[in-house]
Amino acid sequence: MRQTSNTPFPTVLITGGAGFLGQACARRFRVAGWRVVGLGHGRWTADEARAAGYDRWVNAGVTAEALEGLADLGQDLHAVAHCASNGSVPYSLEHPLDAYERTVGITAVLLDYLRRHAPQAMVLYPSSAAVYGAAPDRPLQESDPPNPVSPYGFHKVMVEQLLAAHAACFGQPAVAVRFFSIYGPGLRKQLLWDASGRLLSGESPQTFFGTGEETRDWIHVDDAAALILHLADRVKAKPTSQARLDLVNGASGKRVTVREVLKRLALALGSPAEIRFNGTVRAGDPRFYHAAVQRMHAAGWSPSITLEQGLADYALWARKAHLPAP
Structure with missing residues (x-):
């Protein structure tokens, strides 16, 4: 059943929904009472999608055509966990153009869709410690200048810049979580x-x-998903009229x-x-x-x-x- 903007059950769209982090996020958001819509590569039946945590599942990549099929969400869409991305440093070195499209290109497509259909939706982006790249042996601060050493890291920086541009120019709120080493079953x-x-x-x-x-600096995938949910809930509870890109390290x-x-x-x-x-x-x-985690703690969350x-x-x-x- 379609939710309205006044519903106590907010809606989240998870891209890359069949992936390692995407499925962990689906489980977390579903248990927390969100309506979960998934977009990703998985030929699931309706029962299989529900078992994975999805109320609605679309077997497709992040393309303009697939996103236009979700335009009915509109003002009902409260958050987007944008987990779709190239997830491999070696792949970015071997196939930099395709890795760019899988990370930066699809994000540009997603943000253009949101600009037109859901400018109020909070974008929660799993960025990476790879943006810091070559760094000294000390806790890395979100204010440290990026210094990536692979196309993978450069692409993550580009996505953060896209998010900042859409926040500044179109009012699309966003948080980039710079996750360090995510691990766990799956x-x-x-x-x-x-x-x-x-x-x-x-x-x-x-x-x-x-x-x-x-x-x-290691963080379990269930904690990574819990942090994304926490940030979504925090924004939902205290919405702000000033859109911007927030950066936070996700680590132990x-x-x-x-x-x-x-x-x-x-x-x-x-x-x-x-x-x-x-x-x-x-x-x-x-x-x-090695992550500095003061901002994460200031947001009211710690790994468990x-x-x-x-x-x-x-x-x-x-x-x-x-x-x-x-």
């Missing part, structure tokens, strides 16, 4: 996925890129070396494999990531899942996910 790429498969193989030693002293605020997180993962997996590093730094991999809890959760899932198909 993530089949990046360091923990690759490492868990290798650590479960029974082979030892296992040699990884880098020195092991690189630092990362805790500095952990790659060596330490792999040791903890091996322990959670029950793997005795020796962990080594080859000293080679891959293109696009910054040495240090510790790294120990999260790695245990991930290890339990990874054991099953890496099993060969029967």
